[in-house]
Amino acid sequence: MPSQPIAETVASLMPRAREELAELVAFRSVADFDRYPRSESEGAARWAADALRAEGFEDVAVLDTPDGTQSVYGRLAGPEGARTVLLYAHYDVQPPLDEAGWDSPPFELTERDGRWYGRGAADCKGGLVMHLLALRALRAAGGVPVTVKVIVEGSEEQGTGGLERYAEAHPELLEADAIVIGDTGNFRVGLPTVTTVLRGMTMLRVRVDTLEGNLHSGQFGGAAPDALAALIRVLDSLRAEDGSTTVDGLAADGGWEGVDYAEDRFRQDARVLDGVDLTGSGTVGDRLWARPAVTVVGIDCPSVSEATPSVQASAQALVSLRVPPGVDAGEATRLLRAHLESRTPWGARVRIEQVGQGRAFRADTSSPAYRAMAEAMAVAYPGEEMRYAGQGGSIPLCGTLAALYPRAEILLIGLSEPEARIHAVNESVSPEELERLSVAEALFLRGYAAG
Incomplete structure (x- = not known):
């Protein structure tokens, strides 16, 4: 041979x-x-x-x-x-x-x-x-x-x-x-x-500022705008109730026609805990390879071990968005940026920096x-x-x-x-x-x- x-x-x-x-x-x-x-x-x-x-x-x-x-x-x-x-x-x-x-x-x-x-x-x-x-x-x-x-x-x-x-x-x-x-x-x-x-990708760093400095939550909490709470609301807007990615103006209904990825096999490969649902809709292949997917890959805020009873003045997160073929990564970046800006509540100041991008x-x-x-x-x-x-x-x-x-x-x-x-x-x-x-x-x- x-x-x-x-x-x-x-x-x-x-x-x-x-x-x-x-x-x-x-x-x-x-x-x-x-x-x-x-x-x-x-x-x-x-x-x-x-x-x-x-x-x-x-x-x-x-x-x-x-x-x-x-x-x-x-x-x-x-x-x-x-x-x-x-x-x-x-x-x-x-x-x-x-x-x-x-x-x-x-x-x-x-x-x-x-x-x-x-x-x-x-x-x-x-x-x-x-x-x-x-x-x-x-x-x-x-x-x-x-x-x-x-x-x-x-x-x-x-x-x-x-x-x-x-x-x-x-x-x-x-x-x-x-x-x-x-x-x-x-x-x-x-x-x-x-x-x-x-899938292509874009990575954005989003920072929310509301105060000149942290405040005592007992003295000011309830009226003082909390930057971390504002950021949480922004990030939550990127997901529908079933966990599907929702970026304003970005299509999320593509279909996958290649090898089938059975849900039970995916749960095993991903080591999903018993009783925890998968996120999104459509087949696993649709969600992995044919539709956009957003992930919050990091948040800067006080750790639990170092936290004090304070209203946070600033908070930031790193947001990754994966996009399927047929979606221009530059356009996806524009849509994600616009979404983050429009969903920031309470008139909070928001700054967005692009960290990476790929087709x-x-x-x-x-x-x-x-x-x-x-x-x-x-x-x-x-x-x-x-x-x-x-x-x-x-x-x-x-x-x-x-x-x-x-x-x-x-x-x-x-x-x-x-x-x-x-x-x-x-x-x-x-x-x-x-x-x-x-x-x-x-x-x-x-x-x-x-x-």
């Missing part, structure tokens, strides 16, 4: 892959330099650059992007006249949240119950390791049959748009015939999946690249056909690449299946998924080159 040497090579490289992932996970590469050292992100960027050089990549460069972070680029020349494929991953990670809530240190890769635990193990440092495994397997089997470009982003989780703006200013850099984004995941472990839809994405699944990936997935996952799914999250670069290179075929695969618990405590990756997807990517590159 022609694919057998590739599968055997990837299997033999898995111990090395674990060591490399452990080295990467050890970097506390959160691109929030007010809270995490810039040196940690710079160290992860150097690691990625050194890894590409070790694999024979040329033109390896650490790029300073406009948002103050670094992305890593390299190019590996293929045979003359070969197609070009861009492979994407990101080395920045989400904060670990409650480190005491982890069962093992978040920045120390730990094996437990057949999985490897650590922040970024699946999202998306494991994606970079997947690309390296696929390329090594091809080299061992006779060579890489396409020209490969690799880009490793340093601020994807922050949504600050550094790489998007860099790509727009240097459009020749990432140009390719096909683009593999290694930052999504299978619908579930063992079920090969390509993500064909991504939605829908793939063309009829392209040759999708056929090559389906054939590769069928070999890497015997007995399973490749499925199409959506993802409620955003990868802002996808929309930028689709606009810059309208003829490029964009595929999204990766290691962030539901058990990975990305962005939560105890994030992990399945080494079996890492192995199978590395085989699939190698076979895809070979099949795409021959197609």
Whole structure:
């Protein structure tokens, strides 16, 4: 079987892959330099650059992007006249949240119950390791049959748009015939999946001010306008009674036609507590992949442990809005801003700042690249056909690449299946998924080159 040497090579490289992932996970590469050292992100960027050089990549460069972070680029020349494929991953990670809530240190890769635990193990440092495994397997089997470009982003989780703006200013850099984004995941472990839809996003910081300073609630409460209460009313206006997102002027009735996501399976994947209802209307797929969804991701106000009996003078929140393909992220931002301003009660002063924004994405699944990936997935996952799914999250670069290179075929695969618990405590990756997807990517590159 022609694919057998590739599968055997990837299997033999898995111990090395674990060591490399452990080295990467050890970097506390959160691109929030007010809270995490810039040196940690710079160290992860150097690691990625050194890894590409070790694999024979040329033109390896650490790029300073406009948002103050670094992305890593390299190019590996293929045979003359070969197609070009861009492979994407990101080395920045989400904060670990409650480190005491982890069962093992978040920045120390730990094996437990057949999985490897650590922040970024699946999202998306494991994606970079997947690309390296696929390329090594091809080299061992006779060579890489396409020209490969690799880009490793340093601020994807922050949504600050550094790489998007860099790509727009240097459009020749990432140009390719096909683009593999290694930052999504299978619908579930063992079920090969390509993500064909991504919601876009916008992030706004909203601040409400009502008083020059806090006041004693016993002396002034009841007449003095409470900024926190005003903010709560504003935020509550973003949800209907059933929990559906309600932003004035923003349509919320889209439908999903891809893989079905059963409610009981979603409750299990999301770890919804017994007796707690899901929010919204329509199918789970409608709510996750075809309709807007608002989330209040943080509020600045006194914690319960530090609270005093006071009327609050100021309060602020960070509001995320995910929007489906077909909805312009800029227009969604305008509508959300207008909604927040119009719903602020009592004449309170409201200030709104845009923090991040990304476009939605829908793939063309009829392209040759999708056929090559389906054939590769069928070999890497015997007995399973490749499925199409959506993802409620955003990868802002996808929309930028689709606009810059309208003829490029964009595929999204990766290691962030539901058990990975990305962005939560105890994030992990399945080494079996890492192995199978590395085989699939190698076979895809070979099949795409021959197609």
